[in-house]
Amino acid sequence: MQKTVIIGSKNPTKVQAVRNIFQTSEVNSLDVPSNVSIQPFSDEETRMGAVNRAKACAASSSGAIGIGLEGGVMYVDETLFLCNWGALATGDGKLYTASGARIAIPKEIEEELKITGELSTVMDAYTKKENVRSHEGAIGIFTNNCITREDMFTHVVQLLKGQYEFANFNHK
Ligand SMILES: O=P(O)(O)OP(=O)(O)OP(=O)(O)OC[C@H]1O[C@@H](n2cnc3c(O)ncnc32)[C@H](O)[C@@H]1O
Numbered sequence: 001m002q003k004t005v006i007i008g009s010k011n012p013t014k015v016q017a018v019r020n021i022f023q024t025s026e027v028n029s030l031d032v033p034s035n036v037s038i039q040p041f042s043d044e045e046t047r048m049g050a051v052n053r054a055k056a057c058a059a060s061s062s063g064a065i066g067i068g069l070e071g072g073v074m075y076v077d078e079t080l081f082l083c084n085w086g087a088l089a090t091g092d093g094k095l096y097t098a099s100g101a102r103i104a105i106p107k108e109i110e111e112e113l114k115i116t117g118e119l120s121t122v123m124d125a126y127t128k129k130e131n132v133r134s135h136e137g138a139i140g141i142f143t144n145n146c147i148t149r150e151d152m153f154t155h156v157v158q159l160l161k162g163q164y165e166f167a168n169f170n171h172k
C-alpha cells in the first residue's frame with residue numbers, strides 16, 4: 001500500500017502494531033488527543049477515543065490514512081473486561097472501526113481501579129513494574145504473556161486494514 005499511515009499515539013505497542021500490518025507503507029506516529037476520559041469505562045467511550053484519534057491523524061496530512069487505537073474497560077453484567085477499539089479514517093471521510101479481544105479483569109484489580117481511576121497506575125503497582133502499558137500491557141499480564149498488548153492491537157489493525165481493502169479494492 002502506497003499511502004502514508006499515521007498512528008495517533010507514541011505508545012510503542014500501538015506504533016508497532018501498525019507497522020506489523022502496514023509493512024509496505026510509511027508509518028508515522030503523532031501524539032493526538034483522544035478527547036475522552038483518561039480511563040474510558042464503556043465500549044462507546046473507548047471506540048469514540050479511537051475514532052477521535054484516527055480523524056485527527058487523517059486531518060493532519062493530506063491523503064494519509066489515520067489510525068486510532070484506544071484502551072478501556074467495560075462491564076458485561078457484573079464482570080469488568082478489558083476492551084480495546086481501533087479506528088481507520090481517510091481524508092475523504094471514510095471510517096472503519098473494530099474491537100479487540102477482551103478478557104475479564106480480576107476483582108482485586110477492579111477494586112483498585114475504582115479507587116485510583118487509571119488502569120496503568122494499578123497495573124504498575126500490582127506487577128511492581130514500570131510502564132506496563134508500553135510493554136506487555138494488562139492483557140499480557142492477565143494471559144501470562146500469551147497475548148501481549150502489541151499482539152492484541154496488531155489483530156485490531158489487521159481488522160481495520162481488511163475492512164478498508166474490502167471497501168476499496170473488492171472487485172468481485
Ligand atoms: O499514549 P496513549 O496512546 O494514550 O497510550 P496509553 O497507554 O495511555 O493507552 P490508552 O490511552 O489507549 O489507554 C487508555 C487507558 O487505559 C489504560 N490501559 C488500557 N490498556 C492498558 C494496558 O494493557 N495496560 C495498562 N494500562 C492500560 C491506561 O491507563 C490508559 O490510561
Ligand SMILES: [Mg+2]
Nearest residue numbers: 034038039071
Ligand atoms: Mg492514554
